[in-house]
Amino acid sequence: MLSLNDFSPITLENMDIINEFFRQYPQVHSDNTIITILCWNHYAHYHYTIRNNTLIIMTDIDGDRTFRPPIGEKNDELLADLLCLAYRDGGSTPFQMLDEDGYNWFTERYPGIPVYEDRDFADYVYLSTDLATLPGRQYLTIRGHINKFNRTTEYSVEEIGSGNIEEITEFLEKWCEWKHCDEYPILAHERDAVFFSIDHFDEIGCHGILIRTKKAIGAIAIWGNLNDETIVVHFEKALPGFEGIYKAINMQTAKAVQSRHRYINRESDMGEPGLREAKTRYHPHHMAPVWFIRRSDMEAHKEFFC
Template identity: 50%
Template sequence: MLKQEDFRPVTLADRAFFEKQYAQYPQVHSDNTFTNMVCWNHFAHYQYAYVEKNVILASTIDGITRFRAPIGPRNPALLRSLVRLASEVSDNEPLVLIDRETAAWMREVCPGINLIPDRNHFEYVYRAADLASLPGRNYLTIRHQVNKFRKNCASTIEPMTSANREEVKRFLIQWCEWKGCEGDLVLAHEKDAVFFAVDHLDELPVQGLVIRIDSAIGAISLFEPLNADTALVHFEKGLPDCEGIYKAINTETAALLAPAFTYINRESDLGVAGLREAKMRYHPDHMVEVFSLKLDS
């Protein structure tokens, strides 16, 4: 019987454990990645249990704990035990971010279970080659903006390393001042998450890319392999001094990733209308659909 006492915090020391589990059970959604959990721990307080060769994740935000479906060999008894525990200790949405394949299995195990689509956390997956080359009429406007950036801005590209780490952090402080992080709780938490990733670059499975404008850092991205054919972009930040820089860092990151990956996951829009419009403008190949367990109020 699954208990709350079975869960312990996710820490940097757990990297090898998660890499071994995810090598057997590849993930499709960014939230489950080790990098995401440790970077956002200050906000979401991730925990995990390891029961009968399954990893079960939980996060606690604003005092509400929500769980993820088991990651491991299909175990109906464990699933039922998790649903029972989650229903007892959470709110009326106790299991979240359930991928489509797992949702289908849950409906077989628990007929009548109420799983609802969570559109705000669907993730956008693009063809890497398309983001790198911006082909055809679909990308005409974006291609024009990237070309204009390359023409008007004296830019260079380099990897993010320990050598430029402190400069990257100074760039992030500038970015936060421009975006008004201190007056926006979401941006303030994101700032902490990006800083954690940069500070622990050597301890995480991430790589970074830097664009310099006239020798000063103007944009960065941080990314990692998600599974065998998909890369995941965790963070992308830019300053407004050079028009088109966000389009440029997107394209340059894709160009770096395209030789090794068919797809690039660029995470969800969190229900933000402007962000949804911007992500759709890049013509996703498909979406990673996720579902939540909804209990009767």
């Protein structure tokens, strides 16, 4: 029977184990990437175990544990064992599904347990060619902002690499000072996450570009592979003073990847109204949904898995 003692923290030292499962069983949600896991480990405390040649991931946020379906060949007994552990030691939402495969598996096995869609953490996925070319009337306003930026700003685009990492660190320190990261917990966590990505850029598989103005670096974008068709833009930061620079870095990122990747996953809006409006304005091709179950709903059905 599974127990919490079976789980170990995910670290740089064992990330190849996790990546191998992600390679064999391609993922569709940004949270199942090694970059997300390692960069946000200080917040979500990702743990894993291997059972029956499958990977099981658990997060622990302030003692609130959430488990995910096994990644690998389906094993109904293992799923039941995992649900029993989630019921015993999980938090208020002890089980979370990040793809339709896991959702279908769970709902077919346990049709009586309610499943809820978590719209706030559904990823926005765009065609890379749409973001690179902004075609048609639906992107007219965005094109106008970028055209103005191009007219009013002298800039260049560079790949992120060892030659400019130190400058990017200085840029991020300025960004945090402007945003008052120390005053807001979520920004403090994001600061730690983006600095981790810079400190371990090549090691964890990051790619990126920056926009350099005549003054200094004005914006950066950092991404990584999700599957053969899709990248995830994990971080996108810009300093004030250049109207349209966020739209410009978005477009330049798409131009950089469109020949190799069909889709760009730009993560979720976390339920923030302004972010939701901004992401919707770019007309996603599709969403990558998230579902969860509540511990309170498991009580009436626990005899089926415990």
